[in-house]
Amino acid sequence: MSRLTALTKGAPVDTEKLAAFNFRDMGGWHLLTNDWGQFLMLSTADFERFMAGKVGPEDPLYPELESRGFVKARLDFKQLAANYVKKNSFQWFPGPSLHMIVVTLRCNQKCQYCHSSVVDPSRTDTDMDIATAKRTVDFIFQTPNPTICIEFQGGEPLLNWPVVKFITEYAQAKAKAGNRKLLMALVCNFTLMTEDKLDFLFDHHVSICTSLDGPAELHNKNRPFLGGGEAQQKVVYWLEKIQERCNADPKKKYYLPGALMTTTRFSMDYGPQIVDLYVKLGMEQIFLRPLSPIGYAKRVWKDVGYEAEEFVKFYEKTLDYIIDLNVSGKSNIMERMALILLSKVVKGEDPGFMDLRSPAGAVLGCLAYNYNGEIFVSDEGRMVDHQGDAIFKVGDTAKSTWTEVIDHPTTRACVTASTLDNQPMCHQCAFKPYCGVEPVFHYESQKSVFGQMPTSGWCISHMGVFDVIFRKLRDPRSRKVMDKWLERDQCRWQESENVPAGEPEVVR
């Protein structure tokens, strides 16, 4: 059986009565989904009755099939269309909202898996200058999305602090003048954080996110300082410091710092210890992210990488541990990837995650700006350029207009390649309503922006994670925990929603 799964041999099917849907054999039960984001989990016996056209209006199963758009003769067109609008809300906003600015390529760490293609701290020639920074912000404000989110990336952005400050103040002035909604975020390694910098970030409502891979021995192995030294202790120190200040001031409670962990081969045996550290630090969420074979990580894949199936096993095992903590009442920590997928599946909403969209976030949802003003479809696209391949470059802030960027042939290629209805396997996959493919990942791993899904690590790991999430949804014990996560996450968004245009807003 292929990974898409197949019907039972010889089972009768009446295709005329079936509405548009995809199915997946989950082993003892079947998952059904449709274009409008609705899903049903049926026992295999019920699934076979449904496929054979033997579920009539008198059948107890019928109302559920009908209400979710699986009975062709009873489709509520307007409701299904409304579901589609809600599920794909990102499609109705013109232009990208996320703008990642690489203010320097310099970094003081030498991470084993560095995605960002950094250079030595002495290479100040890779710092963005003020003129380029101004042009970059001006370009960003040309783009038509009413909401703009500027995210500082690197290298280590704090190594070019003057430009971070300039962009923050200049963008906020432009947002106020133009009545645009602006969100600001900084992704840094905390090793160069100071009280003064923190004051500035709080005063300007810049949210902060860092990398924390786990206990010291793991984090320091994954993310060592250049020349040696302990990095994890600094991260933990500043996380605690910032949390202390946020918790002391109700106005700052939305600015609680976030942390991202990247899973390397060395992380595989550390699942519970990583979670325990996040719990100990009072983090609300942990994001179990796989490593991508992009940039430097591609070159050292044999040392730090792993098979997609190994990640899925790690993910399931660690998620089980997190759910157990929730059930036992020891912690209410949430797992971010699960939350993203649950928002899509259960709530029928788009959580704003660029990687899992159809079409992908490239240009339509995000843009990345290099230190020299070059514009790329995404930060991963910029990393490919750093290796000498400019295929994902779509402009330059010195000379390009927004119209030229959105019309660029590379933009069109990325959109076409990442539209799941164009992908031979994806268009029949039960996870299609919630999934997405990433052109840069597939270019790097398979030398094609389209990729080849049966052999794609992206597909294997995402399909595996979807399998895990749907199995948890069918399990009442896990479902109860996940429903609580969804309630809490919704509350947080509602609480921070009413920020007037022109005012900075928190990014999480």
Next chain:
Amino acid sequence: MKIKKKIAKPARKSAPAKKPTAVAVKLSAAEAVLSLDVKQEGLESVYGSAYLMMDKAFVSLSGDRTKTVAVTLRAKDPKAVKPKALADEFLSDLASQKVRWAVAKNNLPIREYIAEQAVLIANGTVPPPSAAAAAPEPTAETLTDEQRAEIEKLISEVESEIKTMNDKKVALDPKGVKASWEEAQEKKAS
């Protein structure tokens, strides 16, 4: 007009899935060769099944795609998968592919109609269901004359826009994505 025909004529009833009738399966120590009747199996289904095999096998297609196609399957790891297993998996997927494609084809006009409705709701042209009067909706198999007329109208509008685009050699931009923020504000103000 293709879409018109699809709406006017009810989708052809597909036969219940039955065992794929490969004309012949030839097995050797290294490969499996399946000869398939294209009219009976459907070219999309054959392509789809071949694509799904690519994680396990090298697949080559030959023959006349209007009559008979030969699918050759050679295991990527011959020690792990035997040609017979590849042939069985291909045929199992082929049966499912036929169902998947039949369902997709039968529902194409409905999916298009709902997608169009979604665009209209998103643009504010029609209200979302919560704001609309709670009139019972006709079912998919009983499209009213009004609905048919509405679909025809929408299709002709799109065709007209495409024609304009082709005539003037300009790209469509119904959502105004290509306009900068300033241009959009100026347009709004005027």
